[in-house]
Amino acid sequence: MATTNLLKSIEKLEKRSNTLRNKLLRHSASKKFFTKSSLIAYHLRQRSGQILAGAGLIGAILTMPVPPSLSVSSTIPGSTQSQPLGNNLSVRQKLMTGLQKLLPHQPTKLTPESAEKVEKIIFENTGITAKVVLEDQSLNHQLGYIGFEQHLFRFPGDSLARHDEIQEAGIAPGRGAFGFFAKDSGSFTTREYQREKYYCVVQTLYLDTWNRDHRFLKDWYAFRKMIVINPVNGLSVVCDIGDAGPADWTGKQFGGSPETMQYLDLNKGPRKGLVLMLFVDDPDNKIPLGPINN
């Protein structure tokens, strides 16, 4: 290629770049980003390099998925109540420091040895008896990626407008895999309200014995109480199983209601993160659903 040809080629490339930029600006959301100089490949690469180098992540990023980077906030996300900050940080910090050194940062089925240690840390810091195996049942993963789910219909005729929080999450088109939370609006109590508010999703469909024992398993898992802990920030929620999924191809193992995800501080960006999910052994139904604030 002759010297003058490269200059001509650069002119052509500039024209092509402008054409593509104009195409991008037809998408209304991109106007905000593409009129700023920061959203061009060169600047993004610089930014990428700075962030990765600063966090020492370049090696890790090439070999494994990285959940959203979260900082420990000084307030509980989404909470409208004032909380004793010192107490919360104490529980959260204990969970974080205890669990972080034990847990691999990838979807995992815990070994009996790890399970025992994890259960002990949870009990000592929350007073909740959490179990990896309960009544001979165990999930395929105790550590896995959780995704942001939509609201669920709680009873026939329910609507998104009747959900009082995070309506922007939308509502799933059908009922959950375990049916409505209440058989009709007349029998919809605060218990069912809380069950939908703090529901979670686990992959019952991939259990080894699901096809053989699905009638028994469906009853056993329906609205089963679980504890979900975000080991990155120590935030934890007691939730109940309200639906089955997600599909394997999503790369996720669990799902969380909009409120559950908000409390775990996983409701921003990709709205996904690695969490610990264990059964709650609560035969007398003494442990309430919702965030663990002690």
Place this chain on the structure above:
Amino acid sequence: MAILFYDHLISKSEIEEMLASIEEAENQKGKALQLIDDIIFQGIINMILERLENPHHHTFLTIVHERPYDPEIISYLKEHTGPDIEDEIRKEADKLVKMIIHDLSS
């Protein structure tokens, strides 16, 4: 060069070899490479926005702006556009690379 979330899906080696083989001031070659990088970026983002439903555009662009390297972006796209998004990015990148080679050759 620091990574962008789709870098593992595209190959610019043919373009880079082409530019390396010519005798030209390095700053001009650098300018061309920057433009090429940006054309591929804009082309891929445009293709993704066309496949992604409007309500997800802002979230997607925010993540790209804040964490351009993050492999979770691909997971997010798989969830919201379908499991074949990586193939779509590869195809779009191949198309862009061919156009760029045409611009450089003509």
